[in-house]
Amino acid sequence: MKRNHFLKLLAFAPLSAVGMKLTEFHKAGSEMGNSVRMPILFVGHGSPMNAIEQNEFSAYWSKLGKELPKPSAIVCISAHWETRGTFITAMQKPKTIYDFAGFPQALFDVQYPALGSPEIAALAIESISKTAILKDHEWGLDHGCWSVLNQMYPDADISVLQLSLDYTKPMSYHLELAKELSFLRDKGVLIMGSGNMVHNLGKLNWSNPNSGFDWAIEANEGMKEMINTGNFAELTEIRSKGQAYQLSVPTPEHYLPLLYTLGLKNREDELSFFNDKLQMGSISMTSLMFNKIV
Numbered sequence: 001m002k003r004n005h006f007l008k009l010l011a012f013a014p015l016s017a018v019g020m021k022l023t024e025f026h027k028a029g030s031e032m033g034n035s036v037r038m039p040i041l042f043v044g045h046g047s048p049m050n051a052i053e054q055n056e057f058s059a060y061w062s063k064l065g066k067e068l069p070k071p072s073a074i075v076c077i078s079a080h081w082e083t084r085g086t087f088i089t090a091m092q093k094p095k096t097i098y099d100f101a102g103f104p105q106a107l108f109d110v111q112y113p114a115l116g117s118p119e120i121a122a123l124a125i126e127s128i129s130k131t132a133i134l135k136d137h138e139w140g141l142d143h144g145c146w147s148v149l150n151q152m153y154p155d156a157d158i159s160v161l162q163l164s165l166d167y168t169k170p171m172s173y174h175l176e177l178a179k180e181l182s183f184l185r186d187k188g189v190l191i192m193g194s195g196n197m198v199h200n201l202g203k204l205n206w207s208n209p210n211s212g213f214d215w216a217i218e219a220n221e222g223m224k225e226m227i228n229t230g231n232f233a234e235l236t237e238i239r240s241k242g243q244a245y246q247l248s249v250p251t252p253e254h255y256l257p258l259l260y261t262l263g264l265k266n267r268e269d270e271l272s273f274f275n276d277k278l279q280m281g282s283i284s285m286t287s288l289m290f291n292k293i294v
Contacts, residue, residue: 036069038185039291042193042261043148044275045079046285048100048107051147057275057285058151064289065152072188073117073159075124075181078144079195079254083164086177087136090121094160095140112146117159120189124163128180130173136164144194144257165256171236174256178263191264193257197223198248198284205281212278219248220284223258224273227288232262248282265290 043061050058080099081087094116098108125133141149145162163181165174181191198216205213212220222245226235236259238245249255265271269290276286 036188037292038071038188038190039068039289040185040191040261040264040269041287041289042195042258043287044196044283044285045144045148045194046196046279046283048103048143048147051110051143051150052107056277060275060287061148061151062154065154068190069188071158071190073120073161074114074149074153074190074192075120075161075163075184076141076145076149077163077165077191077193077257077260078142079165079199079257080142080144081139081162081164082167082253084166084168085134085164086131086166087134087139087164088121088124089116089137089139089141089162090118090135091116091137091140092118094162096146097140097142099142110146110150112141112150112156112160114141114146114149114153114156114158114160117161120159120184121161124161124181124184127183128177130177130180131166133163139164145192148192148194163260165253167253171238171252171256171259172233175232175236175259175263178260181260182264182266185264191260193259193261195254195257196284197255197258197286198278198282199254200247200250200282202250203247203282209280210277211281212284213247213281215244215247216278216282216284218244220278220286224276224286227262228271232259232265235259235262248284261288261290268292 046057092115096112121135139162141160141162145160149160184191198220223235238249270293271288271290273286273288278284
């Protein structure tokens with residue numbers, strides 16, 4: 001089955017109406033993407049203004065968009081979509097969400113009109129056994145997602161889905177759930193966590209835009225060391241590591257997308273960090289990529 005034919009089937013009828021069995025559905029899914037195993041990303045997204053500003057962070061996002069294999073689709077786990085239960089966007093045309101206030105009108109004028117992918121949403125739902133993944137038709141693309149993609153893929157010509165963060169679950173749940181998404185990498189899907197390793201808005205130091213507090217630097221470097229050594233289980237207990245980590249992760253939502261990226265890693269992947277800087281005392285832009293060793 002060709003991908004365009006598969007899309008037409010899903011556009012005009014539910015799976016039950018076309019008589020597609022689960023095995024046939026998985027076969028169709030296997031033909032959707034390219035044969036390249038896609039890298040996985042965790043991106044420190046920082047201020048929404050990075051969506052339209054030309055700076056060192058957005059420049060690297062743009063560089064990635066030009067250098068990485070073009071994805072067949074993108075699944076983003078953003079800090080800004082927390083739910084009770086786990087949801088995946090399943091609409092054909094997700095809206096651009098402006099989940100912020102107090103920024104220039106130019107930021108609100110941005111539209112990121114990428115299509116969704118109901119077929120990939122259905123494939124993820126059928127393939128994941130750890131929990132029930134529910135379809136969402138209301139959310140769209142929040143700024144944790146589109147602010148990065150507006151720089152990486154400004155043409156918005158790649159289908160984008162978001163997977164929500166179940167705030168009722170422990171950190172270990174998110175690390176384990178991510179492992180079940182790994183099959184999408186072999187279908188040409190780019191999976192991206194978007195948050196910040198260190199994120200404490202209550203401690204922002206506006207007079208020091210290009211550095212971090214000592215505790216933020218300590219935690220950022222400690223997290224990088226745990227990632228380097230592959231000690232991912234330890235990262236699910238990050239707030240037990242002392243005051244520096246408690247200050248750096250006062251709430252979990254910006255940290256959890258990192259765990260999805262770590263859960264997707266396999267033994268063939270090589271780690272690299274980028275945008276490894278702190279801002280305004282208590283925000284880490286540190287980002288990372290796992291890519292298959294050639």
